[in-house]
Amino acid sequence: MKSLVLEEKHSLSLRDFPIEREEAMGSRDVRIKLHTVGICGSDVHYYTHGQIGPFKVERPMILGHEASGIVIEVGSQVAALKVGDRVCMEPGIPDPNSRATRLGMYNIDPAVRFWATPPVHGILRPTVVHPETFTFKLPDNVSFAEAAMVEPLAVGVHAATKAQIRPGDVAFVMGAGPIGLVTALAALAAGCSRVFVSDLDDAKLEIAARLGPITPINVTKQNPAKEILAATDGWGAEIVFEATGSPKAAASIFEPLCPGGRVVLIGGQSQPIAYDAGAAMVREARVENIFRYAHVFPRCVAMLSSGSIDVKPLITRTFAFDDSVRAFEIAASAPKGDVKMQIAMPQ
Structure with missing residues (x-):
């Protein structure tokens, strides 16, 4: 064979x-x-x-x-x-x-x-x-x-499920790779009104911007937290998805997060990351971790068939x-x- x-x-x-x-x-x-x-x-x-x-x-x-x-x-x-x-x-x-x-x-x-x-x-x-x-x-x-x-999409759908998205939420996805972009699609399908996506690669960010109400942020030129706070009247994003696997990116997960917001860690980290417990505490942030997915493959197939995710x-x-x-x-x-x-x- x-x-x-x-x-x-x-x-x-x-x-x-x-x-x-x-x-x-x-x-x-x-x-x-x-x-x-x-x-x-x-x-x-x-x-x-x-x-x-x-x-x-x-x-x-x-x-x-x-x-x-x-x-x-x-x-x-x-x-x-x-x-x-x-x-x-x-x-x-x-x-x-x-x-x-x-x-x-x-x-x-x-x-x-x-x-x-x-x-x-x-x-x-x-x-x-x-x-x-x-x-x-x-x-x-x-x-x-x-x-x-469907397999990578399942990761995004599992992450969106863990985030307990409510209609109208604003989300921030860190990373415009395959997992970051399927997470952005899943967040929109789950009810987010707007999604910010950050990356280093303008070409990937251009793809992201064509997927729906997604605002691209190039981290080499813009500060994601400042951009998101300015766009949300200083409130921040209800959900932050970390999908880069970068310790540097993961260290900033609470900066754009609103009070009472949720963080979902998706990207695999090869080493321990810096975690700002104080920033998490004053927001009463809820932090979730995901490992692959469970019980979502039929949902993913159904969403592809209906056109709710492309x-x-x-x-x-x-x-x-x-x-x-x-x-x-x-x-x-x-x-x-x-x-x-x-x-x-x-x-």
Whole structure:
């Protein structure tokens, strides 16, 4: 099975990989032929650094976890899906008997197995076996490319849910990468009247400005807190989403926040960050953290189908599977203006 394999840090290859022997079909599983796979920042980080936190690439690993495809085989007890169904897949499989899963927090089950997180292989390969429970049928008007965006969109929707957005709220999203922009879209869909988005990249900010009532802020030229306070008569934003993963950015999360506001930390931090407890205290700020998502994939698919969220402007480049090594090299260079790169699998 020809796959995109991370051999070790800075070393990728397209080669046959004997993954089929590791994936027996269960009675409640489906086999999916992959169609479109997105390149996530975590995939790129494994390529450039060889590890994320405690998860270290110690043997060759197939990359990729944002995907859509077609069901080509179903287990004997599969009821909701059939051969030929177009689907997207939630990449984390928890232990159904764990305490976290039984409490509904399956995304933070310590035993969760997540695609392209060592030692679990990803899905930049022809087919994958996956539980029916975490496989979602697509409406006819949702394309494979849009469906491969459901996984990152789920992060934004989970963050917006944690923020408890109220109609008319003003939000500030720090970071105009894929996660920042899907969070801005989710915030608008949840009822925000206006969203500010900050970044260093004018090209990404231009994309953000076309997504709706979004005000771009280039942090190299403008002070986000001053801009937001001036635009809100000194009150500030009801919600601040931190989606940069930058310790410097995270240190300023309370500056543009209104009294009683909410902060949602999304961006993964590689080291401890400065936290202004005094600034949080005088605002009685509520701070939430998210880890991936839970219970939101069907909501994301429904919003794409209804048109309440449009992710198509975020898909800035598509590569053929045979060019996937070059695609990762380009993604690792962080070219300006690129938001989401995807790989089209052979059909």
